[in-house]
Structures are given as C-alpha cells and as structure tokens.
Amino acid sequence: MDRRQFLTSLLACPVCAATANAADGPHWEYEGDHGASKWGDMDPKFKACSVGAEQSPIDLTAAIRASGDHIGISWKAEAYEVVNNGHTIQLNAKAGGTLTIGARKYEMKQFHFHTPSEHAVDGKRTAMEVHFVHATPEGRLAVIGVLMVGGGKNTAFSTIMANAPKKEGSAMLKDKMVPDAFLPKTREYFRYEGSLTTPPCAEVVDWNVFGKTIAVADKDIAAFKALFPMNARPLQPLNRRFLLRGV
C-alpha cells in the first residue's frame, strides 16, 4: 500500500468529506474566526489543514515538463441535482461518467465552483475555478480543475446559475447537460498530488488543472459572487512535491 492509499484508507468516505453539507461537522468558513487559517484547530479530523505538507491549492509555476499519463474524459449527459451546500454551488451526478488517467479509472461524482480560482498560474488567480471530483471504488480521488475568466458566454454555466438555490438547499436541472462545456479546447495540464481544499484537507487527491482558461458570462460570475463572495482557500506551499506539466 503506498502512502496515498494509506491516507485514503484512513478516511471513511473521502467523497463524503468532499461533498459534506455545511450543517455536518464543525462550522467552517473562509474568513474570520472560522476562517482558513483556523481550520486545523477546529477539529482533530481537520489537522491536515494546518500540519499537512501536501496541501492544495498551490501556485502553478515552474512546472517540470513531462509526458505523463493521458487524461481521458467521458462524462455523461445528466439532469444534475444543483445544491447550495453553504460553501459553494455543487452539481451532484448519478451516473457521472468516467475519467481515466493512464490505467486508473475514476467515476465522476460531483462538480462545484470557487471564486476567485483556488489555483493560481504564475501567481495570478482568475475569476473562478470549477472542480470535477472523481473517485475510484476504493475512494482514491482525482480532481479536474478548470480556470474560468469573464467576458464570454457559456450556456451550461448560465443554466446552472439560473437554477442554483439562493439559500442552502437543492433543485434539479430540467434538462440534461454534458459538462464538457467547461473543458478548454486544448488540454495542457498541470498535475500534482495534493489535498481537498476544504476541511478535512485530506491528502488524497490527484490534481489535474488545465493550463488554458474557459470564458463565461460576467453576469453569471456576478450571480455566483452574490451567493459566495469568496470561497477560495489561500495558496499552500509546494514543499517537496513535483509539479508536472503535460499535454
């Protein structure tokens, strides 16, 4: 069992941890008394948030060029459940579809949004970031991150924001949607081993963040910010990790 598998086995249900509602567990926020710098002290289960050495997000800079494992995305069209969980707007998948990285196969569980982007490229954050969370049956996680900018048009994101509950709660999309609309045309990516960016900050995530941005409508970014003005964790040190860049 490698270190990642060991850490995964400690977490009863990593996807549950990644999708927990605000009502579950200690109350955390991004700023103030329950803000990101306090997460590690709030609960013994959140300890990795302060002592972990492989945390996320990070600044994507000075990456090592590598011909890494190919990313294969095959998401399914679905009328997703749209949830306001108190921390973000999240789309829960039933069927989801698959992500393959090399020989490893994951199933898509949910995707959700942050503003500003959690990852930065050369120190710069963008308006937003979407995270597609995938898991293996053993609970190993792989997240696809896509950086979002304004000044564009994206029907899928407009539909999501039009249906997003204004308070904690959930709704169903009326029509099926394929989230491929959130993928940039070119698939250069940054890859590194990191953590959940929310408590418990478990270090069980294989991160793949695309190097190119996608453009969405300014009004949809404004609609998201009206619900969540800031839901991005501060950048974490790379420490002794490799940051790879591949195509």
Ligand SMILES: [Zn+2]
């Ligand atoms: Zn996220």
